[in-house]
Amino acid sequence: MLILSVSLSFIIQKLILIACIFGGSLGVALYSTWAERKVAAVMQDRRGPNRAGPFGLFQPLADGVKMFMKEEIIPMFSSKFLFILGPCLSMIVALMTSAVVPWGPDMKFRDGSSVPLQVADVNVGILFIFGVLSVGVYGIMLGSWASNNKYSLLSGLRAASQAISYELALGISIIAMVMMTGSLSLREIVDQQTGLNWNVFKQPIAFLIFLVCSFAELNRAPFDLAECESELIGGFHTEYSSMKLGFYLFSEYISMFVTSAIISTLFFGGYHLPGLDSLAPHMPGWAFSLLGVGVLLGKSICFILFFMFIRWTIPRFRYDQLMNLGWKSLIPLALVNMLITGAVILLKSH
Amino acid sequence: MDLYQLAFWILAILTLSFAIGVIMSRNPINSILFLILTFFSISGNYVLMNAQFLAIVNIIVYAGAIMVLFLFVVMLMNLNSDTEPQKNFLIQFAAVISGGALLLILVATLKSTITGLEVSQIDYKQQSNIGLIKELGNTLFTKFVFPFEIASVLFLSAMVGAVVLGKRDQELNVITD
Numbered sequence: 001m002l003i004l005s006v007s008l009s010f011i012i013q014k015l016i017l018i019a020c021i022f023g024g025s026l027g028v029a030l031y032s033t034w035a036e037r038k039v040a041a042v043m044q045d046r047r048g049p050n051r052a053g054p055f056g057l058f059q060p061l062a063d064g065v066k067m068f069m070k071e072e073i074i075p076m077f078s079s080k081f082l083f084i085l086g087p088c089l090s091m092i093v094a095l096m097t098s099a100v101v102p103w104g105p106d107m108k109f110r111d112g113s114s115v116p117l118q119v120a121d122v123n124v125g126i127l128f129i130f131g132v133l134s135v136g137v138y139g140i141m142l143g144s145w146a147s148n149n150k151y152s153l154l155s156g157l158r159a160a161s162q163a164i165s166y167e168l169a170l171g172i173s174i175i176a177m178v179m180m181t182g183s184l185s186l187r188e189i190v191d192q193q194t195g196l197n198w199n200v201f202k203q204p205i206a207f208l209i210f211l212v213c214s215f216a217e218l219n220r221a222p223f224d225l226a227e228c229e230s231e232l233i234g235g236f237h238t239e240y241s242s243m244k245l246g247f248y249l250f251s252e253y254i255s256m257f258v259t260s261a262i263i264s265t266l267f268f269g270g271y272h273l274p275g276l277d278s279l280a281p282h283m284p285g286w287a288f289s290l291l292g293v294g295v296l297l298g299k300s301i302c303f304i305l306f307f308m309f310i311r312w313t314i315p316r317f318r319y320d321q322l323m324n325l326g327w328k329s330l331i332p333l334a335l336v337n338m339l340i341t342g343a344v345i346l347l348k349s350h
Numbered sequence: 351m352d353l354y355q356l357a358f359w360i361l362a363i364l365t366l367s368f369a370i371g372v373i374m375s376r377n378p379i380n381s382i383l384f385l386i387l388t389f390f391s392i393s394g395n396y397v398l399m400n401a402q403f404l405a406i407v408n409i410i411v412y413a414g415a416i417m418v419l420f421l422f423v424v425m426l427m428n429l430n431s432d433t434e435p436q437k438n439f440l441i442q443f444a445a446v447i448s449g450g451a452l453l454l455i456l457v458a459t460l461k462s463t464i465t466g467l468e469v470s471q472i473d474y475k476q477q478s479n480i481g482l483i484k485e486l487g488n489t490l491f492t493k494f495v496f497p498f499e500i501a502s503v504l505f506l507s508a509m510v511g512a513v514v515l516g517k518r519d520q521e522l523n524v525i526t527d
Contacts (some may be wrong), residue, residue, distance in 0.1 A: 122402060123483070124403055127410065138421075141421055142383075145421075153425065157426070160421070163418075
């Protein structure tokens with residue numbers, strides 16, 4: 001049993017890594033809320049938050065304090081345990097995916113030891129992400145049911161059916177990519193993409209499907225039917241107040257960051273950048289690793305911004321349009337893509 | 351008792367207590383949540399046997415997809431003690447008999463399976479790769495390719511059946527309108 005024969009230094013090393021990733025994700029998510037408001041403001045010709053600190057940079061902290069200070073209300077006739085479990089689950093699941101993302105090249109020290117910048121290099125890394133994704137909808141479903149509110153319940157049902165529908169297309173689009181790379185481990189997939197050898201050029205259709213589906217999985221506009229204000233008041237978090245509402249809203253931003261990191265890892269070379277490897281001999285190993293982390297973060301932030309631009313550009317879908325797009329366009333497209341990929345691999349091997 | 355055995359016992363106790371929770375809880379939502387936890391602890395057991403692929407697929411398919419649909423249906427039905435159907439004694443008795451018969455068959459099957467296996471095959475401490483995705487794929491597509499394809503045809507027919515039922519309902523609605 002490999003997983004049980006571990007030393008103390010290994011545990012400490014992983015704990016530090018987990019703490020860094022945890023803090024990093026929370027930090028990026030915190031400033032995503034600020035960035036979202038700034039992006040919205042720029043696109044709508046406003047100024048956005050500009051009172052708390054320079055450029056309104058302390059606004060997320062002020063928002064956090066506000067959330068904590070608000071009165072907490074748990075509706076009567078609702079299941080109290082499940083009501084509290086809902087936002088907690090959302091938060092846990094949002095943070096869990098980051099465990100299998102390789103954040104940078106191995107950190108090499110002068111004495112020859114090296115530390116991998118990945119919490120767990122499981123050989124089914126991609127499937128782990130799917131597992132977490134498929135469990136992710138429970139937070140919303142439980143919260144919405146426990147609220148004992150018809151708008152919440154409707155929203156929970158929408159979220160669940162949307163997640164299940166788009167998971168299929170997501171899965172099939174990734175199968176095409178896995179067939180090409182021949183590995184389910186995220187580290188191996190990244191290491192096959194050195195230079196400009198990015199998967200997005202080999203599997204553009206899979207990338208497109210993955211991107212569209214990730215909008216749906218994240219419940220973000222234009223697929224944010226679960227919290228569609230004009231029909232469902234606030235959707236699944238109608239009855240939530242105080243920090244529980246904060247958890248729901250915040251977990252969405254964490255998921256957005258982790259999803260951006262995963263898209264960069266799968267399709268955009270992760271921590272690889274053309275020309276970056278030539279720098280490796282000229283600098284110490286740890287600095288090169290941190291540079292890799294910086295590259296991955298940069299790519300992720302580009303995707304976060306892209307998610308925001310889309311939100312403020314494209315109007316919300318209608319529910320039947322959403323289902324039609326998922327079942328009648330994306331899934332057949334993903335299947336055809338998988339078939340073509342298989343045929344090309346077969347022809348190449350002969 | 352080494353660390354491995356400790357992990358096994360913790361997981362086994364967890365699995366069984368969650369499974370008991372499924373049938374003991376009065377609220378159907380709680381039953382489903384217990385069932386989800388049971389699937390998770392079973393996945394833990396798979397990981398212990400170095401069958402990571404099976405573990406994660408168990409979570410994706412059962413805990414992630416099928417249980418969501420269960421939860422979906424139960425939430426829509428709004429089951430509680432007021433709407434709980436009261437069955438008469440005869441039906442309860444018949445249910446107990448048929449449930450007991452099913453248990454008997456399952457136990458008998460399991461027993462014959464276990465005695466049929468060689469002990470070395472379930473010796474976890476051997477670093478076997480049998481549960482890893484490569485070996486599993488090779489086995490499925492060479493040794494067991496026929497049953498595998500038959501199973502996929504079975505799933506396809508179930509899907510076609512669901513579509514047919516859905517379509518017929520729609521046509522009936524059109525006629526009655």
